[in-house]
Amino acid sequence: MDGTFFDEPVLRLFPEPSVRLSVEDVYGDVRFPTRDRPSASRPYVVVNMISSLDGKATASGKAGPIGSPTDRLLMRALRARVDAVMIGAGTLRAEKLTLAVPRDLKASREARGLRPQPLAVLATGSSDLPLEANLLGPSPDNLLVLTSPETPEECLTELSSSGASIEVVPEESDSVSSSSQLDLARALETLKERYAVDVLLVEGGPVLNHTFVRNGLADELFLTLAPKLLGGARSGTLTILEGPPVPPQKTGPKLISVHLSGDELFLRYALRPPGW
Amino acid sequence: MDGTFFDEPVLRLFPEPSVRLSVEDVYGDVRFPTRDRPSASRPYVVVNMISSLDGKATASGKAGPIGSPTDRLLMRALRARVDAVMIGAGTLRAEKLTLAVPRDLKASREARGLRPQPLAVLATGSSDLPLEANLLGPSPDNLLVLTSPETPEECLTELSSSGASIEVVPEESDSVSSSSQLDLARALETLKERYAVDVLLVEGGPVLNHTFVRNGLADELFLTLAPKLLGGARSGTLTILEGPPVPPQKTGPKLISVHLSGDELFLRYALRPPGW
Numbered sequence: 001m002d003g004t005f006f007d008e009p010v011l012r013l014f015p016e017p018s019v020r021l022s023v024e025d026v027y028g029d030v031r032f033p034t035r036d037r038p039s040a041s042r043p044y045v046v047v048n049m050i051s052s053l054d055g056k057a058t059a060s061g062k063a064g065p066i067g068s069p070t071d072r073l074l075m076r077a078l079r080a081r082v083d084a085v086m087i088g089a090g091t092l093r094a095e096k097l098t099l100a101v102p103r104d105l106k107a108s109r110e111a112r113g114l115r116p117q118p119l120a121v122l123a124t125g126s127s128d129l130p131l132e133a134n135l136l137g138p139s140p141d142n143l144l145v146l147t148s149p150e151t152p153e154e155c156l157t158e159l160s161s162s163g164a165s166i167e168v169v170p171e172e173s174d175s176v177s178s179s180s181q182l183d184l185a186r187a188l189e190t191l192k193e194r195y196a197v198d199v200l201l202v203e204g205g206p207v208l209n210h211t212f213v214r215n216g217l218a219d220e221l222f223l224t225l226a227p228k229l230l231g232g233a234r235s236g237t238l239t240i241l242e243g244p245p246v247p248p249q250k251t252g253p254k255l256i257s258v259h260l261s262g263d264e265l266f267l268r269y270a271l272r273p274p275g276w
Numbered sequence: 277m278d279g280t281f282f283d284e285p286v287l288r289l290f291p292e293p294s295v296r297l298s299v300e301d302v303y304g305d306v307r308f309p310t311r312d313r314p315s316a317s318r319p320y321v322v323v324n325m326i327s328s329l330d331g332k333a334t335a336s337g338k339a340g341p342i343g344s345p346t347d348r349l350l351m352r353a354l355r356a357r358v359d360a361v362m363i364g365a366g367t368l369r370a371e372k373l374t375l376a377v378p379r380d381l382k383a384s385r386e387a388r389g390l391r392p393q394p395l396a397v398l399a400t401g402s403s404d405l406p407l408e409a410n411l412l413g414p415s416p417d418n419l420l421v422l423t424s425p426e427t428p429e430e431c432l433t434e435l436s437s438s439g440a441s442i443e444v445v446p447e448e449s450d451s452v453s454s455s456s457q458l459d460l461a462r463a464l465e466t467l468k469e470r471y472a473v474d475v476l477l478v479e480g481g482p483v484l485n486h487t488f489v490r491n492g493l494a495d496e497l498f499l500t501l502a503p504k505l506l507g508g509a510r511s512g513t514l515t516i517l518e519g520p521p522v523p524p525q526k527t528g529p530k531l532i533s534v535h536l537s538g539d540e541l542f543l544r545y546a547l548r549p550p551g552w
Binding site: 056210213223227233244245246249258 | 517525
């Protein structure tokens with residue numbers, strides 16, 4: 001769907017006063033803090049997810065069918081404002097997707113001093129990455145795969161031959177779930193130092209989101225609340241965070257803005273106090 | 277917590293124009309359709325639930341700790357407007373609770389022609405109902421237990437001796453989950469015919485909600501979206517609907533109103549077209 005022939009208006013509900021906006025203008029005034037942060041050894045991390053009213057981030061294993069065309073346009077508007085977009089390998093295994101922005105957003109990226117396309121970042125502890133089958137869009141020189149030391153050598157060789165960049169990131173053991181996951185703090189430093197990523201957009205899946213949130217590495221959450229009741233058992237119907245209980249946050253999520261289109265709500269929360 | 281010494285203002289965001297309200301006035305203009313409905317063989321059914329941003333309706337098995345004092349006041353404001361409040365037995369087993377409204381709301385109930393306290397309705401297929409331990413408030417003559425034909429005779433005798441009313445409701449088999457549940461359509465007819473219930477408030481748990489929604493018996497959803505990220509595995513962290521996938525609704529949930537207090541959102545949705 002192209003932004004040029006879709007013009008569902010969006011109502012900004014919060015902060016006041018209410019205004020009616022075109023989809024293109026909804027996040028037009030979003031400015032993510034970058035170089036002026038006191039502690040900028042890692043990118044500013046923004047998570048974007050969709051959920052049904054009953055908390056389901058996927059239906060039959062896929063997130064794609066839950067959102068409206070407006071949701072997809074806003075997802076792309078966020079991609080247009082960041083240096084890199086990250087997803088976990090499970091999300092890529094679940095459905096075909098692209099991390100690219102459409103042509104008509106390239107000019108606004110360039111006006112902001114961003115590269116024409118955000119760097120596509122895949123986080124995986126596994127070797128099962130269906131890049132060619134499911135990832136649409138990025139040329140290999142715009143693709144970075146974060147793998148673990150556990151990844152077999154032949155997989156690395158195969159990934160390398162595709163032309164993608166590869167970074168092997170240490171794993172950290174999770175004492176609660178007793179599983180191992182990529183050390184995201186280290187991964188973020190690498191993104192900042194070697195790939196000049198100041199703002200990173202994370203688009204799931206729920207396990208990757210959970211690792212960011214639990215480690216205090218997620219700065220904002222954009223949450224689309226789709227006007228649907230999906231039901232469904234846990235397999236295939238994940239919530240936006242999948243993992244052990246998250247320790248209570250000192251400063252809970254702070255609501256930044258609320259937009260409404262049709263019956264779909266678009267919520268933006270700060271997850272960490274400003275000026276960290 | 278008593279409504280009289282709590283005065284966090286609430287901002288109505290939708291429908292426009294935005295207004296600042298006291299908690300008492302938030303649902304002050306709510307009118308549920310009752311006798312003028314064309315098909316009024318059952319009560320109008322309103323579901324009220326709370327969820328974290330990551331879709332969790334319970335933390336460590338309990339819903340109580342998720343909401344704010346404002347949420348609890350609005351929960352009571354809804355109770356003040358209905359003839360009966362229903363919960364499932366699992367919810368009562370999970371935590372101590374009351375289904376009663378505080379003294380200061382009795383006058384407004386009487387002004388609306390309602391009995392001083394809503395009828396407390398417990399839906400159970402099981403015999404394990406910790407009435408004395410966990411249910412605070414209703415006198416036995418204000419308590420109705422909906423049981424199934426499977427309930428052992430001695431349990432019925434014990435319940436009867438407590439003074440509570442008892443209705444044995446047929447079960448319907450669920451072809452999807454291959455479990456049996458109370459036939460809620462029949463239960464609703466009983467509530468209407470024998471107990472003069474025109475408006476029923478359902479407060480969970482998630483399995484009971486799911487049965488109402490899947491059978492098209494829920495007319496509205498009041499959803500509090502708490503500014504929390506809880507995480508947690510499925511056991512102990514249910515979503516607001518627990519059960520098989522819900523068939524897509526012809527008319528999806530329609531947003532009726534949005535209120536904001538602090539960072540907590542209070543959403544009201546119509547689940548069925550008006551005038552059914």
